[in-house]
Amino acid sequence: MVALKRKFLDESGKRWFDHADVVVALVEFGGLHGYVRISGSSLGSMLEVSQQAASRKLSRAVEAGLVDKRTGSAGFEYTVSEFARGQLRRFLNLFTAPLPRVELGATVVSGVGEGRFFLELRGYGRQFELIYGFKPYLGTLNLKADQNAFDVFRMYPSKIVNGFRTGNRRFGLVLTYPAILRLGSQVVECVALFPEYSRYGDDVVELIAPFSIKKKLGIADGTRVLVTPVLSVG
């Protein structure tokens, strides 16, 4: 049972917002469309820090690969790196994109039964009840979506189930999203789970409901279904 750590955020140190001051300043002064000639002291006066601090911040942002540096005729010039632009694009997308009404196509797959194990843990179970007001059926329905499901769900407000530790074992947090599952004309309200530690990738959705979804809808592995993130259940 190898659990992978899901990256809710990028790797520390290489996240653009670890160097947000430098990146934002560069963007504000045109560093998105080309190299900007800027000295440590100028950056310092804009960010209201010393020349030394500003120079250091710049070097570190360059080291982290978020800012590109070159030598111009009148000193060093900097621009926002393509790597940082990529991260920014994703972030801005979250900001500007209206909540999409997406019906994710997905195929029912079989889990390994560990969903039951986790749901039985008081640390998780109590939180689910508190947040959603129902005692979940002790088993998850696993779907393999046709695309990256987490990227779709994460645009919605998550209800966070906090992690905890029992004895010497740590259990990670779980991002949960209210969802609707469709099979033909049948509709089930449920909750999608994206655990911090999971055996699955971002295209797998684990669903819970107050009852066995499989039995209620009469589905088996391989059945095609549609799943949609929603703002709230009920």
Add this chain to the structure above:
Amino acid sequence: MVALKRKFLDESGKRWFDHADVVVALVEFGGLHGYVRISGSSLGSMLEVSQQAASRKLSRAVEAGLVDKRTGSAGFEYTVSEFARGQLRRFLNLFTAPLPRVELGATVVSGVGEGRFFLELRGYGRQFELIYGFKPYLGTLNLKADQNAFDVFRMYPSKIVNGFRTGNRRFGLVLTYPAILRLGSQVVECVALFPEYSRYGDDVVELIAPFSIKKKLGIADGTRVLVTPVLSVG
């Protein structure tokens, strides 16, 4: 001669990127569309800092007015404040808006002749020459634009003229942008200046060129002109 400090960036401490980690995490977990239930320890595990640090960061972001806090059924809930959303919107604009081909309508106004004084300072003059390759005529043409000119120009890559100090006097930095000035069919390539310290507001554009623009175009106070930011002169 009262010089106002132009705000290139927002006030320190109340800038969203001073709390970028918290704001970004909140956005990533849906805090844009409503309150998100999140504990210090959860935020900590996402940002890879301790529970204490995460709680502190949250409180500080709340104090700064960037994050709103409320008490939910299962603990505190947070959302990105409208104040922060405003800052983010402006930032996103810089990022997503294509460089607009704007012709700013403006009226020629008379300055107080201090343009000449600043241009004569070696600290500025040498940098202008180095960057733009011409010795500026010792006087600025001042325009009062019909809208906030700085907000338009700042979408373009700026060439920064660094500040300096002579004796005990400090001279702030100047953001400069290549521009084109139009009067009827006549066109002049010039450079727009937005000094850190200025007597004017963001709707006033100070222009320099290798020659006297006023004489070349035969204009006087009150003449209507059009000014357009461009990527480069020549």
Add this chain to the structure above:
DNA sequence: ATTACTAAGCAACGAGTAG
């Protein structure tokens, strides 16, 4: 003018713990 070093001060961090 610039960047970058060192030393001293101070703010932020994590560990432990209380409420």
Add this chain to the structure above:
DNA sequence: TCTACTCGTTGCTTAGTAA
């Protein structure tokens, strides 16, 4: 469980200065 306190340590920031 949570938040929030203290405290010792770490690491960032600044001033001064060299190159």
